[in-house]
Amino acid sequence: MSTINYDERIPNNVNLSSDKRLLRALEKWHPAYLDWWKEMGPEGWQGNDVYLRTAVSVEPGGWAHWGYVKMPEYRWGIFLDDPVPDRRISHGDHMGAPVWQEVPGEYRNILRRVIVTQADTEPASVEQQRRLGETAPSLYDMRSLFQVNVEEGRHLWAMVYLLHAHFGKDGRDEADELLARRAGNPDKPRILDAFNQPCADWLTFFCFTTFTDRDGKYQLGALAESAFDPLSRTCRFMLTEEAHHLSVGETGVERILRRGAQLEKQSSHGDARELGGIDVPTVQKWVNYWFPYCLDLFGSEISSNAAEFFASGLKGRWAEHKDYEDHRALGVSHSMTVVKNGQMEQQDVPLRNAMNEVLRQSYINDCARVVKRWNNALEEEGSRFRITLPSPRFFRRQGIYADAHFDREGQLISKEEWDQKIVGWLPSDADRAYVTGLMKPVYEPGKMANWIAAPRKGLAGQSLEFDYVRV
């Protein structure tokens, strides 16, 4: 018999202690989760005190508690955003009907697949990032990494709660599988490709949190529109935490660019690498790599699955109510560029079948805003370089552009031309070796590695010299 009081052990607002069936399921899953965390979570730092925020409620402004905690003792909570009174289905064929508190039988399988696919990304990213503590450029950054990691762990809890509470034995089996797959393991890989890519250096980490966590933001936003109300409420609260992950990435890349630009000016050849920095063209190559990988995550441009998700009300668009007037999306089409007989041409696709593309476009607009901010920083620092986003057709491995080759501007090119130019576009072995060579840990409070500028201020009211991780 368990002696854990789950209301104390797991902060929650779902009245955990009153649901015996759910408690039994969690009591079985919880030790397996901890085993997974100790095996696959941040390597080498499990015994250290880390200054972390913990979600303790869903009150805007007061939802987080800050304090030192050892990561295996982090209180991974289960929080659903407050219910919206009389919430109605926002889009699709059932628009206007009351939202569902239980899973309708006919959507059980696809809904489970949607939840599992989202859930799988959460532990995957923890696995991808597990060795970065060894090379943290500062204690401030190491803390940010661990904050992201424990919150991805909490997102896994949030999704596992849905599986346990609403999908019976199938849900429990899926929850077990989430702890069994491993990022990058060829025998039992994570579901989505971007979550099997190595994340071995901090430039990658900051690109990952900029681009891949931002995919998470848009997926969660689309699921926040879901007719399945518990999923909607879960995703709405996850978005609160996700905002921090995005800012870790966005400001991290910006700090690398600033430092690169400063060293570029100091160097006699105008080359930041000469003085041990990361030059802007190298950052551009990382952008060229990660942005397309994250575009792939949205699924194919023309997709009957996407149409079904929208029609059934399982998944809406980003800001469905704010940005759109027609929420049925019937009898309308979306124009997209396709490749036919070796030529690019425009094709009209029924809007519902283009929903992945519509969500991807919202994401691209957001990425463009981030790049603009980075370029403002480069201008301020007097760099001669700017960052650009490649065309959404460039370097795709999923969807309608995967079978052809495109240059960075999105023009069709031959395989021979692609093979010739790839070294200039994507990180080469030499680029990776250079960046990896810079990754030396800096564990002294307030100090920064040479290749990254200091953040403007500390976190949560603390100074930059604060002991964010007790080494």
Ligand SMILES: [Fe+2]
């Ligand atoms: Fe997450």
Ligand SMILES: [Fe+2]
């Ligand atoms: Fe995240």
